[in-house]
Amino acid sequence: MSDQNSTPPLPNRWQRFDQWDKRPLRLDRFAREDAKNGFAATNSPADPKPSLKISQGKVVELDGVAEADFDLIDEFIARHHIDLSVAAEAMALDARDFARRLVDINVPRSELTRLAKGMTPAKLAEVMGHLSTVELMFAQTKLRARRTPANQAHVTNAKDDPLQLAADSATAVALGFDEIETTMRVASNGWANALGCVVGAAVGRGGVLFQCSIEEAEELAIGMAGFTSYAETVSVYGTEGSFIDGDDTPWSKAFLTTAYAARGIKARCTSGGGSELLMGYHDAHSILYLEARCLCLQRGMGVQGTQNGGIDGAPLTYSVPGGGREIFAENVMAALLDLECASGNDTRASSSEIRVGAKIMPALVSGTDFICSGFGSILSYDNSFAASLFNGEEIEDFLALQRDFVVEGGLTPLTEDRALDVRRRAVDAVAAVMEELGLAEPREDQKTSVVFASGSLETDTFSAGEVVAISRKIKDGRITATDVIKALHKRGFVEEARNLLSMLRLRVAGDHLQTAAIIRDGKILSAINDPNDYSGPGTGYRISEERWREISAMRDSIGRSDVFGAGARPHDGNAAYALIPAGSAALGRDKKEVVIGLSPAWGIDIHETTAGHKLSDVLDALIAGIESAGSSFRVVRVRHTADTSFLGLTAARLSGSGYGIGIQAKGTAVIHQKDRYPHMNVELFSMAPITSLDHYHRLGANAARFAAGENPEPVLVAYNGEALLAKHHVKTALLFAAETGATNPAALPEELRLERRR
C-alpha cells in the first residue's frame, strides 16, 4: 500500500525510454555482432580468402581448400559452377575493380555474368563487400535477369477452404501477381488447395504460374496432374552440416531440380542468409559468404533461379548489424550469377512498420524478377507460411509506394466492383467444378460468405474434415487438370477453361523453363526474349504511360471536382444571415470594435472549412465571441489577398481599435494589430482541420479583449501529433487555389452587412 500523502517517487530513467520501450520496434531483438558465433552479416575472420587453382582442366583448390579436403559443397561448386574457360581471367580481377564495373553503365550485363561464372564464393562475397546499399541497388537494376519486374503472392487460408482459395487466387490475379504459391495447414489437403487455386487463378486473365508447396513426391504428383506449373521448395544450404541435417545433399537437390524439368515444371531453389545459423551449422562464417556458396551451388545445379535474401532466416539476419544490406546483397549476387531472383520479402522480418517499409525498398526501387517470393495477398492470420513482409492488410501501402517512387512492383490497384466480380466468379467456378466432379455441393450461403469475407474468420464454409474428403476424392479419383477444363466448360466458364488449357499447353514445349519466365497476355516473357537491357537513363524497363495510369490510380484519390462538386453547400438558404455588399470599407470609429476580414472566396466558392464547419457557423462563433467580451464587430470582404496574415492586417487597419481578425474560408484564422509586421501576428490558428467552433468563439472573445486593452491568455488548439498535413493538404491545396483564384489585386476591402434571417 502506498501512502496517499507521499510524493510519487522520481523516475529513475529518462521517460523517453519508457515510451521507446512501448514502440513496436522494441518487439524486435537486435543481435550483437559476433562472428565467432555466426552473427556477422559480412566479413567474418573465418571467411576464406578467394583462391582457385586449376590443374589439367580440373579445379584442385577452391577458396583455400585443397581438392582432397573439399566438402560436398566445395566439390559440387568446383565441378559444376566454376566455368574453366573464364575462371583464370575472373579470379585475377581486382574485386574492387570488378565491383566498380557492376555500377558502370558502360559495362553490359552479359560481360559481368560471364565473369561471375568463373568466380569462387569467397571472390563473389568480396566483390559484394565493396558495394554500399545504394550501389547494390544500382547493380541490381542492371543485373536483374528479366527486363520486366513481377511479383508473387501467397494464397492460403487457415481453414484450407477451397472456395476461399479460389476467391483469393482470383483476387491475386486481379491485383497483378504473376505467380501464386499455396500451402496448407493439413498436408492431406494439398489436392483441394491446388484445385481451388488453379481455378481461381484462371479467372480474369490466364497465364499466372501456380505452385503448391508440399512434400516433394506429392508436389511432383500434383504437378503431373496438371495443376501446378512451378516449384520453389528445393532448399539448399551453405554448409555441409546444414545440408546433411536438412536430409539432403547437393546431388539429391540437383536431381530433384532435374526431375521438375523432366515434368515440365519451372523450378527455383531456396536459400537465404541465416538458415545455417538457425540450423546450428554456421562454421563461424559470415552470412553473406555462406549465401555465396549456396548461389554458386544453385548455378552449378542448373536451376534457372532462386528465391533468396533471408527467406525464413530474414528476421535473424535483419537482427544482425548490417543485416538489411546483407539481405539485399544476396539478391544482387543471385542476379550476378545469372539466376532469376525472387527476392525474399516473404517473412515478416520486423514488428516495426518503418523497418518493414524500409526493407522492401531496395528490391522495390531497383527491381528484381519477383519483388517478393511470397507477398501475403491474404490477411496475415490466413498466411499458412507465417506472415509475409507485406500481407493483405498492407496491399494498399505497397501500391502507394509504387506510386510514390514511380517504380514497378508488379501490382495494380483494385476497384471495389472488380474485387467482388472476380471473387464471385471464382467461387461460382470452383463450386461448379466441385459439383461436376462429384467432390462437394457448396451451399449458396457458404459461397456468399466467402465472396465478401476479408479473411477466414468471417467465412461460413467447409469444415477441415470436409476438405480432407474433397482432397482425397481428387487424388484417389486421379482427377487431372483436363477434367477440370471439361467441368468448367460444361458449366459455362469457357474463358476459364481456355485459360487453364493455355497453362497446360505451356509445358509441352517448355518455354517457361527458361530463366525468369512469366506469362503476360498469353506470351512468354523470360530472360531470353525479355532480357534486361538496362544501360543507364532511358534504357531498360520503363513504366509505360498506360501502366502509369494503372499504378497511379489509387483508390479514393481526390481532385478538384470532389472538393467543389456535390459536397459544397451554398452559404445561403440554411444560413442565419446573408452577407450583403455595402460599399467600400472605411476606417472604423468605434475604439472597441473588432473587424473580421473574410477571404475572397468565403461563402462564394467555398462553404465549409477543412474541419467541415459551415462558414456561417464559424462566422456566428466569431461574432458571438466578440460580443461576449463586450465589443462590437464589423465584417469586411478582402479581395486583394488570400493570405491569412494580410487578411488580418487589412482588417486590423480598418478597425477603430486597431485589432482585427483575418480568416480564410478553409478555416485558418489570425488575430492582428494594425502596427505590427505582416507576419508578426497576435494569435494564429493554423490548424484548421482540428479547430472547433468553440475555438473560433474564444478567438473572437480574445480579439475583443485585445481591443479593450486587455492581455488575454492565448487560445491553444491541442495537437497530438497526427499527420494532419497528409490527411488534409490535398483538399487544402484545392481550396486555397479557389481563394487565390478569386483574388483581385486592385479590389479594395468591401463592407458587408449581415442581414439576419433567423
Added chain:
Amino acid sequence: MSDISYPVTDSAADKLSTATGKKLSDLTLENVLAGTVTAADFSITREALLLQAEVARLASRRSLAENFERASELVGVPNETIFEIYELLRPGRAASAEALKERAQHMRNVYGANRIAAFLEEAAAAYERRSLFRRRY
C-alpha cells in the same frame, strides 16, 4: 549454329509432337472436350527439353542447358523410379557407393540415361570421400 528461335512453342510447333504423337496445334479446347486430347498429351517431351537446352546454351547458360539435358533422360522414367533415386541420393540412405553405382548402371542400360548415370557415379564418389554412407536412422 542452331536455327532455334524462342519461344519454341511458336518457332518449332511443327517439329514438336506430344507424348502420344499429336501436334501442338491439336491441343485445342475442342479436342480436350472431345476426349481426343488427354492429360498424357500435356507432358513435356525429350525433344522439347533438348531444344530448350540448345536455347539455354546459346544464351551462355551452360549449367541450365546441362540440367535440361539430364532432364530429357528422365522424361520416360516413372515417378516412382525417380523418387527411389532421389531417396537413394539423400544422406545415409544408400549403404555403400555400390548401391548408387548399380542404380547408375541400371539407368544407363534401361533408359539410355548416360548423363544421369554419370551424375549418380559422381555422387557416389563424393559421398564415399565424405563418409555419407552411414546410418542416419
